Amino acid sequence: TISVLLSFPFIFNPCLGCSEKTPEWAVLVYFIPFVVIFQFGWAATQISHLSLIPELVTSDHEKVELTAFRYAFTVVANITVYGLAWLLLHFEVGRRGAPNLGRQDIPVFRNLSLIVVAVGAISSLLFHLGTPEKTRPPGWAPEPEEHTPLLSDSQKRPVQPYLLWNHWLLEPAFYQVAMLYMATRLIVNLSQTYIAMYLTNSLMLPKKFIASIPLVMYISGFLSSLLMKTVNKRIGRNLTYFLGLVIILAFASWVALAENMGVEVYGAAVLLGAGSATILVTSLSMTADLIGTNTHSGAFVYGAMSFTDKVANGLAVMLIQNLHPCPTLLCCPACVAFYHWVMVAVTGGIAVVASLFLACLMIWPIRIRF
Secondary structure, eight states, rough: OOOHHHHHHHTSSOTTTTOTTTTTHHHHHHHHHHHHHHHHHHHHHHHHHHHHHHHHHHHHHHEEEEEEHHHHHHHHHHHHHHHHHHHHHHHHHHHHOOOOOOGHHHHHHHHHHHHHHHHHHHHHHHHHHOOOOOOTTTTOOOOOOOOSSSOHHHSSSOOOOOOOHHHHHHHHHHHHHHHHHHHHHHHHHHHHHHHIIIIIIISSSTTHHHHHHHHHHHHHHHHHHHHHHHHHHHHHHHHHHHHHHHHHHHHHHHHHOOOOOOOTTHHHHHHHHHHHHHHHHHHHHHHHHHHOOOOOHHHHHHHHHHHHHHHHHHHHHHHHHHHHHHHTTSSOHHHHHHHHHHHHIIIHHHHHHHHHHHHHHHHHHHOOOO
């Protein structure tokens, strides 16, 4: 948390002491330490927070519910950020009259980053003061549920030792869930990364849409996350994830067939938001299922999942940028179609790959073999 608070404002502020004559490599060297510190802090916060879910609850449905609530409040935070961005950009356009993003908008993002850091610091303080960690004794076992057999597994077979971090590397289910989570994060992260370029460069919409469209996506995701416990309980994890993929594919098909969109882009945003929320909450719930009672090594599992998705997202962004038709310019006529098909590929294309990983999980369900 401290690493994030100290580094985040510098990322969204101009290089201190730099001018227009400063070479790009010098500016890059200036920002690299802040990005590294932020990524370290963000990963440490994210992994430790996710690792608390199997610690706090044991029931499968409660894990889904807690994951859904976590995602819902993440969406509330994102809605707040995009709402503030929309207001700041709206007043900036009214004051300066520039419809497109440029250097004149630097104060907008500076003020936005400072507001985000202030609110985040208060929220983190409340979390650390109000969420005690539970310590479990060595002989701990989860509370019996409605479908728990009268003769427990511990009575049927010898007690097995705890899974250490190196034991997870020998579990096929570990890699199955990792691949599915990686595909999920590719869809969610890349669509969020390139939605702004798609809106402004492909659809030629005003810059206020880069705040209003993600806002609609997050509202749709928030409403969808509230239904996750009920949907998972009725049709199960696998079918819930498949439902999310169908919604993502519907969005990709809409984008592929509609080269020009106006207000109907809000409808597409609703589909993307609902589908992203469904697959993300369900994949995190699958990860919690994988960990089960092995909560002492849960941080390693979430850390490995996060590492896989970070590497995959980094490589994907590098690949997309290397394929950019006009790398020396902000945009050219060729990038209109480029960002259009990027949005199709990072949603529909990866959704097809995710469906293959899901099929593997349906054939070989999550099961610890150790």
